[in-house]
Every structure is written in C-alpha cells, then in structure tokens.
Amino acid sequence: MHAPKVSFLPPDKIAVMRGKVLELLEQRGVQMEHPEVTRRLAKAGAAVDGDTSNVRFPAAFMEEVLARAPKRVELFGRDGAGRLEIPRPEGGFLLRTGTGAHGYLDPETGSYRKVTAVDAAAWARLADGLAEVDFCAFPFIDGVPVPSADLHGLMAVLGNTGKHAWIQPYTAESIEYLLNLAAAAAGGEQALRDSPRVSIVATALTPLSVKFIDLEVIRLASRFGVPVHACSLPSAAGTAPITMPATVLMAAAEILALLAAAQVMEPAVPVIATPLVFALDMRTGRGLQSSVEAMQGAAAAVQLMKQGFGLPTHTYGSGTDSPVADGQSMAERALLGLLTGLARADILGGAGQLEVATAISPVQLCIDDELAAMTRRLLRGLEVDEDTLAWDELSAVDPGGHFLATQHTLRHCREGFLPKLFTRLPRDAWETKGEGDLTARAHERCRALLSEPAPEPLPEDTRKEMAAIVAAADRRLAGTG
Amino acid sequence: MALDDIYDSILGFDAERTAELVRAELAAGTEVRAILDEALIAAMDEVGVQFSEGVLFVPEMLMAAMAMKGGLEILRPHLSASEAKPAGVVVIGTVKGDMHDIGKSLVGMMLEGSGFQVIDLGIDVPAERFLAAAEAHQADIVGLSALLTTTMPAMQATVTRLRERNAGPRIIVGGAPVNQDFAERIGADGYGEDAPGAVALARRLVADR
Numbered sequence: 001m002h003a004p005k006v007s008f009l010p011p012d013k014i015a016v017m018r019g020k021v022l023e024l025l026e027q028r029g030v031q032m033e034h035p036e037v038t039r040r041l042a043k044a045g046a047a048v049d050g051d052t053s054n055v056r057f058p059a060a061f062m063e064e065v066l067a068r069a070p071k072r073v074e075l076f077g078r079d080g081a082g083r084l085e086i087p088r089p090e091g092g093f094l095l096r097t098g099t100g101a102h103g104y105l106d107p108e109t110g111s112y113r114k115v116t117a118v119d120a121a122a123w124a125r126l127a128d129g130l131a132e133v134d135f136c137a138f139p140f141i142d143g144v145p146v147p148s149a150d151l152h153g154l155m156a157v158l159g160n161t162g163k164h165a166w167i168q169p170y171t172a173e174s175i176e177y178l179l180n181l182a183a184a185a186a187g188g189e190q191a192l193r194d195s196p197r198v199s200i201v202a203t204a205l206t207p208l209s210v211k212f213i214d215l216e217v218i219r220l221a222s223r224f225g226v227p228v229h230a231c232s233l234p235s236a237a238g239t240a241p242i243t244m245p246a247t248v249l250m251a252a253a254e255i256l257a258l259l260a261a262a263q264v265m266e267p268a269v270p271v272i273a274t275p276l277v278f279a280l281d282m283r284t285g286r287g288l289q290s291s292v293e294a295m296q297g298a299a300a301a302v303q304l305m306k307q308g309f310g311l312p313t314h315t316y317g318s319g320t321d322s323p324v325a326d327g328q329s330m331a332e333r334a335l336l337g338l339l340t341g342l343a344r345a346d347i348l349g350g351a352g353q354l355e356v357a358t359a360i361s362p363v364q365l366c367i368d369d370e371l372a373a374m375t376r377r378l379l380r381g382l383e384v385d386e387d388t389l390a391w392d393e394l395s396a397v398d399p400g401g402h403f404l405a406t407q408h409t410l411r412h413c414r415e416g417f418l419p420k421l422f423t424r425l426p427r428d429a430w431e432t433k434g435e436g437d438l439t440a441r442a443h444e445r446c447r448a449l450l451s452e453p454a455p456e457p458l459p460e461d462t463r464k465e466m467a468a469i470v471a472a473a474d475r476r477l478a479g480t481g
Numbered sequence: 482m483a484l485d486d487i488y489d490s491i492l493g494f495d496a497e498r499t500a501e502l503v504r505a506e507l508a509a510g511t512e513v514r515a516i517l518d519e520a521l522i523a524a525m526d527e528v529g530v531q532f533s534e535g536v537l538f539v540p541e542m543l544m545a546a547m548a549m550k551g552g553l554e555i556l557r558p559h560l561s562a563s564e565a566k567p568a569g570v571v572v573i574g575t576v577k578g579d580m581h582d583i584g585k586s587l588v589g590m591m592l593e594g595s596g597f598q599v600i601d602l603g604i605d606v607p608a609e610r611f612l613a614a615a616e617a618h619q620a621d622i623v624g625l626s627a628l629l630t631t632t633m634p635a636m637q638a639t640v641t642r643l644r645e646r647n648a649g650p651r652i653i654v655g656g657a658p659v660n661q662d663f664a665e666r667i668g669a670d671g672y673g674e675d676a677p678g679a680v681a682l683a684r685r686l687v688a689d690r
C-alpha cells in the first residue's frame with residue numbers, strides 16, 4: 001500500500017534545519033529553572049550558567065540524547081487494556097480531545113457558558129463512546145476550588161471513560177496529586193508504570209526557556225514512569241519569529257531541551273514531541289491556531305520532528321479560530337486534520353475544540369469523530385496491483401456495458417468508507433426524512449451516546465481512594481473541602 | 482514642506498529619518514509646537530485611523546509609534562511640562578502565577594504607540610509590585626492580564642490591594658478567560674477584549690478623570 005504524504009520540507013532543508021536546531025541549542029541554549037534538573041544536565045555534559053540558569057547543549061551531547069530517546073511509545077486505557085502503540089501499525093494517528101478550554105457550547109440550549117463538572121463528565125462519556133477517539137483530555141471546570149480544578153478535571157475523565165487520559169496540570173503544586181490520582185485509578189504505582197494509562201504535558205515558556213512547573217512535570221513523570229508530551233507553543237510574530245521555518249526551528253529546539261531534561265531524569269521515559277504552532281493575525285494581534293500559516297507550520301513541524309529527529313510526534317489535527325461550530329470551523333479542522341495527518345503525525349489533538357482552544361462543543365466532538373474516521377481512511381492510500389487495476393474486467397467490458405454486478409465489484413463493494421453522520425440523500429428524500437443538517441444529526445448522535453449506560457465504573461474502593469486524593473488536594477491546595 | 486516629510490517618515494516607519502528631520506527642523510528654528518502638533522501628533526492620529534481601518538498592520542503601527550516616540554524624545558527638552566505630558570501613565574503586567582506574556586506586551590506597546598507612558602512589569606507580578614509601581618510612577622491606569630482561570634483570583638486580589646489606596650489609579654483587565662462580567666465583579670474599571678479595545682478603554686478612562 002502506498003501511504004500518501006505531504007512534504008513542506010525537502011530532505012536537504014530538513015538537514016539544514018536539523019543542524020540549525022542543534023546549533024541554537026549549543027550556542028544560545030535554553031533557560032531552565034529547576035535546580036535538580038539543571039544539576040543533572042550539567043553532570044551529563046550540558047553547560048549550565050549558574051547565574052542565568054541558561055543551559056547550552058553541545059551538539060554531541062544532544063545527538064546522544066536523540067540516539068537514546070525511545071522511538072516507540074505504548075499508551076494504555078484506564079484499565080490497563082486498550083494498548084495504543086506509537087508509531088501506529090498502519091502509519092495513522094491517535095485522536096485526542098481538546099484540553100483546558102473554559103467555554104462550553106451547550107448542545108441542548110446552543111448557548112455559550114462555562115464548563116461545569118457535569119459537562120466534563122459528559123465530555124468524557126462522549127469520548128468513551130466515540131470509536132475514533134483514543135484519548136481524552138479534561139476541560140477547565142468552573143464551580144470547583146480553582147487551585148485543584150485540574151484534579152476535578154482528571155477525576156471526571158478517569159470516572160467516565162476507560163480510554164487513555166491526558167493530563168495538563170495547572171500548577172506545580174497539583175502535579176503530584178494528579179499522578180497519585182492516576183496511580184490510584186490504575187490500582188497502584190507499579191500498574192501505572194507497567195502500562196501507563198495517563199500521559200502528561202510539559203511546555204516550554206516560549207521563547208527558549210522552561211519554567212519550574214514544566215520541569216517538575218518531567219521530574220515527577222519520570223518518577224511515576226508516565227510518558228511526557230514535550231510541548232512548545234510558539235506564536236509566530238509574537239513569541240517566535242514571523243516566518244514559519246524559524247518558528248518551527250525554535251519549537252524544535254525547545255522540545256529537544258525538554259527531551260534532554262527528561263532523559264537525565266529517567267532515560268526510559270518516553271517523550272512525545274508536541275509542537276503546537278500558533279500565528280498572530282497581523283491586523284489585530286489575535287493568536288490563531290488554524291490560520292493558513294499555522295497549518296503550514298504544524299505540518300512542517302511534524303516533518304522536522306519525525307524525519308529530522310525520529311521522534312514520535314503530536315500536534316493539532318482539529319480546532320478552529322471560530323467561536324462557533326459553523327462552516328468555518330468545519331472547513332478549518334478538515335484542512336488541518338488532513339494536512340497534519342498527511343504530514344504523518346502520530347497523535348492529532350484538539351478534537352471538539354473551538355475559538356483557539358478556549359471552548360469545547362460536544363456536537364463538534366461528534367463531527368470530529370467522523371472527520372477522523374474519514375481522514376484515517378484517506379491516509380491509508382491506494383493499493384495498486386493486479387486486482388485493483390481490474391485488468392480482466394476492463395479488457396472484457398463491452399461498449400455500453402457497466403460494472404455494477406461483476407464478481408470484482410461484488411468482492412470489493414463493502415470496502416468503501418461509509419459515513420455515519422454525513423448525508424448522501426437527495427433533496428426530497430432528505431426533506432421527507434427531516435433529519436436536519438450535519439450539526440443536527442451530530443447532536444442526535446451526541447444525545448444517543450449520552451443516554452447509553454455509563455461505562456463500567458471503577459471498583460468502589462478505588463473510587464473512594466480517588467475521592468480522598470481530590471479532597472486532600474482541595475484541602476491543601478485550596479484550603480476548602 | 483519639511484513638516485510633511487516628518488509626517489511621511491512616521492507613516493513610512495522610518496525612525497532614523499524621523500529623528501534626522503526633527504533635528505533639522507529644530508536647528509532651522511521651526512516652532513517646537515508646530516513640529517509636535519502638525520508632524521508628530523498628526524502622523525500618529527493618521528496611524529491610529531489607518532490601523533483601525535485595517536490599512537496598517539500591527540508591526541507597522543508599532544514601528545510608526547516608535548518613530549514618533551524617537552522624534553518626541555528629541556523635542557522633549559524644548560517642551561514645557563504640560564506639553565511633554567503623556568496621554569496618561571499606565572503600569573501593566575501579567576498577574577502573579579501567570580506566565581502568559583505576549584497579549585500583555587501587545588497591549589502595552591499599543592498603548593505606548595497611542596501616546597501613553599507605559600511601564601511593563603512583565604509576567605508573574607505580585608500585587609505589591611503593581612502597587613509600588615503605580616505609586617512610584619503616579620500611574621493613571623493599571624492594566625492587569627490573566628490568561629488562566631487559576632490566576633483570576635490573583636487578579637481579583639490585586640484589584641483589592643490597589644483599591645485599598647484612596648485616589649488609586651483606574652484598573653483595566655483582560656486575557657482569554659476574563660470578560661466584562663468578571664471585570665465588574667472584581668471591581669475593575671474596565672475590560673478590554675483586545676489591544677485596540679484596551680487603547681480605546683484607556684483613553685476613555687483618562688478623559689473621564
């Protein structure tokens with residue numbers, strides 16, 4: 001089978017950029033604020049400036065880091081089943097839901113409001129029921145103690161889906177609670193280590209620094225054996241140069257610095273390169289995730305991380321700059337998903353998200369599930385062989401003949417992609433059926449999924465243990481509960 | 482006319498040329514007030530209009546503002562205290578615990594480009610530093626940025642702390658999770674959705690004083 005690909009960077013430019021990334025790391029370096037991590041980096045051969053905490057990475061050191069970095073990653077579902085391998089066996093991608101959004105487009109009223117704990121639970125249940133979604137992130141829940149809001153988010157995910165969970169901590173203080181919560185859900189730290197049911201994100205403070213919280217994520221993730229999404233979120237023309245090749249280059253340097261930090265803490269911990277590329281609108285300064293330039297940057301960044309550095313790679317494959325799930329939203333996410341899919345990203349994130357990652361919509365999530373199924377199928381590409389060339393059929397066809405009922409057609413007639421939500425009805429039949437447009441049908445699907453019985457709950461003891469961890473976090477982080 | 486050249490150099494984002502021409506005008510004995518009003522301020526008014534109409538883009542607007550500022554610095558020794566006065570003094574920063582930088586910086590630069598004197602305290606700024614800077618610079622306005630729900634309480638606390646002073650400055654707030662409703666609830670004087678909105682807001686608040 002020939003796997004289709006897009007290429008924004010030809011091999012010689014990948015080589016040039018790879019060299020420049022290493023040069024930037026060697027000469028400019030990355031500021032890293034975590035005494036333990038910088039001490040270990042220094043011991044391993046990096047040049048740490050004690051006054052500025054700037055860390056410079058000799059190219060030979062970084063090459064060793066890259067050579068040692070795990071190239072394969074295995075993620076698991078909450079119950080230790082549902083193994084997700086990276087790279088994907090068929091070269092496809094894993095699908096992740098949007099993270100951290102505070103706005104919610106209520107599917108029932110259509111109105112915009114803040115995300116509640118009930119919404120977050122529904123979100124996780126939807127993710128559980130949608131076949132194409134592989135792992136679930138939590139939104140920012142309103143109405144719970146703010147300093148421990150991330151714990152309530154993770155609780156909503158672990159309690160309502162058996163799928164892999166992605167952790168985005170909001171403060172340095174909550175990281176250990178979050179990982180303890182994941183360990184409790186797994187039935188202990190060893191079980192979590194053996195089959196990581198959660199993975200966690202550490203982001204650079206663009207440009208070219210990493211703050212304490214994110215190095216603390218790395219320190220604790222390596223202790224718990226939890227895979228790390230090493231993330232850079234550059235905004236072209238803001239925190240990064242305006243030209244995408246430079247933005248991508250800088251993002252790659254930050255990601256490698258995070259990788260090096262992870263490796264000196266624990267060499268075996270898998271690190272997933274996660275460039276999330278933004279670009280500022282030059283008319284207003286607004287940050288965008290689905291502008292043409294941001295999409296090009298995302299595709300180029302995936303190519304550089306995968307082909308240039310051989311790392312498992314994660315980026316946005318969904319999301320829009322529109323505040324509503326309108327036509328713009330559908331078009332932007334379809335373009336972005338296809339592009340980053342064709343760039344061969346291993347994980348595509350942002351399913352269900354709107355308004356530059358600040359809002360989520362359950363209806364949009366259902367549509368994204370369908371889009372992901374289509375994109376996956378597109379990425380499989382075409383097989384060209386004796387059978388698919390149908391030589392015998394072509395040779396035998398008479399003028400005016402057809403292929404409706406040949407053995408060859410019969411053999412292949414069930415292979416085509418069949419959408420669940422997209423309509424193929426002509427006008428009259430569509431009106432008679434009265435099933436509305438794509439959004440209305442997605443809403444129906446959303447309702448149907450939420451009315452199904454909830455996924456198997458965790459054992460009662462486990463739930464109690466988890467509730468105690470969240471309560472302790474409420475008490476100690478927020479002084480409530 | 483030479484004043485037109487200054488005007489054009491600002492609209493051409495050519496800071497060096499603006500400085501040269503302003504010096505030349507001063508040397509030629511042109512009235513300082515005329516250079517200020519007819520060249521520098523007139524040019525920035527036009528820049529403002531063109532930016533709001535979408536003709537000028539953000540970096541162009543900012544570079545024009547820097548050219549204008551350079552010219553103003555050359556004029557400053559020749560201006561009376563009231564003429565040299567900025568549109569207002571703004572202390573701006575991202576609140577304690579929050580590292581999001583670029584939105585706040587953009588707001589600060591646009592305010593600066595609109596004639597305000599801006600003191601940017603950076604990110605992760607505790608309430609006490611806002612307070613100290615506001616007093617030290619006799620700020621008309623304090624701008625607070627928060628991009629995280631977790632740091633909105635710090636924004637609230639900063640407003641409370643600033644309000645403890647009588648005759649305190651006006652407070653404006655912004656950032657992705659912040660909205661008009663929250664701004665009112667914490668007792669801020671205004672909410673700005675984006676940088677141009679922040680400029681309009683700051684102008685209104687200063688005019689109201």
Ligand code: B12
Pocket residue numbers: 099100101102140168169170171201202203204205206207232233235238239278284285286287355356357358578579580581582583584585587588623624625626627628629630631653654655656657658672673674675676677678679
């Ligand atoms: C880039 C980014 C980062 C970068 C910031 C780099 C830097 N040097 O600034 C990094 C990677 C460091 C980062 C870190 C985190 N981030 Co962040 N980040 C973003 C992102 C994608 C874009 C922000 C941005 O730069 N926008 C572009 C600028 C130009 O726009 P702006 O900031 O909104 O500013 C405009 C207006 O808001 C307004 N404005 C802003 N300030 C002010 C002030 C005044 C006075 C006025 C009047 C107006 C005003 O005018 C500005 C110009 O038009 C947003 C998503 C989003 N859409 O906002 C998430 C986002 C804000 N981050 C989020 C989170 C959760 C985090 C982390 C906790 C995640 C983590 N564990 O790593 C950390 C927190 C670190 C910390 N303690 O601060 C969440 C917040 C969720 C919530 N409701 O709390 C968001 C929404 C993303 C998400 N869905 O998860 N982030």
